[in-house]
Amino acid sequence: MRNLTVALLVAAFAANSWGIALYGDLNPAAWRGQEGTTFQAWGFGTLEPSNVAPDVSDNPYGTPVANIIGAFFDNTVWLDEDMGHEGVWVIDMRDQSDMVFDIDNSDVPNPVKHIWVQIVFSALEDRVPTVYVLPEGEAQPPIDAMDLVAVTRLDDYYMHATYSLTIEPNPTFEQIRIRPRDCQVYIDEVIIETQCIPEPMSLSLLGLGAVALLRKRR
Numbered sequence: 299m300r301n302l303t304v305a306l307l308v309a310a311f312a313a314n315s316w317g318i319a320l321y322g323d324l325n326p327a328a329w330r331g332q333e334g335t336t337f338q339a340w341g342f343g344t345l346e347p348s349n350v351a352p353d354v355s356d357n358p359y360g361t362p363v364a365n366i367i368g369a370f371f372d373n374t375v376w377l378d379e380d381m382g383h384e385g386v387w388v389i390d391m392r393d394q395s396d397m398v399f400d401i402d403n404s405d406v407p408n409p410v411k412h413i414w415v416q417i418v419f420s421a422l423e424d425r426v427p428t429v430y431v432l433p434e435g436e437a438q439p440p441i442d443a444m445d446l447v448a449v450t451r452l453d454d455y456y457m458h459a460t461y462s463l464t465i466e467p468n469p470t471f472e473q474i475r476i477r478p479r480d481c482q483v484y485i486d487e488v489i490i491e492t493q494c495i496p497e498p499m500s501l502s503l504l505g506l507g508a509v510a511l512l513r514k515r516r
Contacts, residue, residue: 320354322487325448325460327414334404334494338362341487342385345376360402360471362490368395381420381455383486389427391478397485399474400435403494410495411468415444415461417476418452420484427476427483429461433469441465456486468494 320339329335336357340350350364366387368374374395380386389395403411415429429444444461451457465472474490476483 320487320489322416322418322458322489324450324458325416327412327491327493329412329493330491332493334408334496336362336401336403336492337489338399338401338491339487339489340364342376342387342485344385347374347376357402359404362399362401364488365398365400366395367398377484380484380486382453383418383420383456383484385486386420387485388482389476389478389485390482391480397476397488399488399490400471401474401490401492402471403468403492405470406494406496407467408494408496409467411465411472412493412495413444413461413463413465413472413474414491414493415474416487416489417459417461418456418486418488419459420456420486421478422481424457425479425483426457426459427478427485430475430477431463431465432473432475433465434471435473456484 323339330337336359337354338352338357339354341353342350343353347366352362352364355362366374366389368390374390375388377386377388378384387397389397413431417427417429419427421427426446426449431441431444433441444463447460447462449457449459476485476488
């Protein structure tokens with residue numbers, strides 16, 4: 299993480315309001331901070347293979363967690379440092395291993411759910427990892443892979459990728475899986491944002507409630 303340019307660090311500070319530098323926060327969601335949104339970011343600074351809490355979290359619906367899973371977990375390793383990047387998980391396709399995130403949503407079945415993911419990674423021949431979303435977790439088959447929005451090179455070894463997906467309607471929670479396209483992928487940082495969009499009638503009621511509250515205060 300430490301060998302990004304000063305310009306990237308300034309951009310990371312400007313893009314969030316948590317007072318810490320998120321090195322991979324180069325392409326924030328356009329709807330960040332709006333009604334019904336969540337934000338969670340992992341830097342993997344310590345060896346925690348299961349129920350890894352995010353370094354930064356703003357999710358009013360629950361506690362997001364990350365897990366590293368694999369058929370042969372001994373082949374899935376955590377590195378304290380790799381090519382100047384601190385806290386890196388190596389996910390191996392041959393090990394059938396994934397990085398899995400559980401993200402809680404609103405219990406109200408709102409009609410639209412947006413998911414926005416940013417990943418700092420390194421892979422053989424710059425193969426961008428695939429990101430799947432499983433609504434309601436493993437009980438459901440995975441829907442289409444997330445759409446790749448942009449890819450940016452950060453240094454000689456690491457890159458930044460942005461993904462997007464819309465679900466209709468929103469589930470109460472989703473499981474997001476990062477999977478190597480070929481062999482191994484080194485994952486340095488992950489940022490996940492979501493937005494649950496309520497029915498237009500619900501938005502109108504929220505607006506009326508706000509007006510009533512202002513009148514009461516007067």
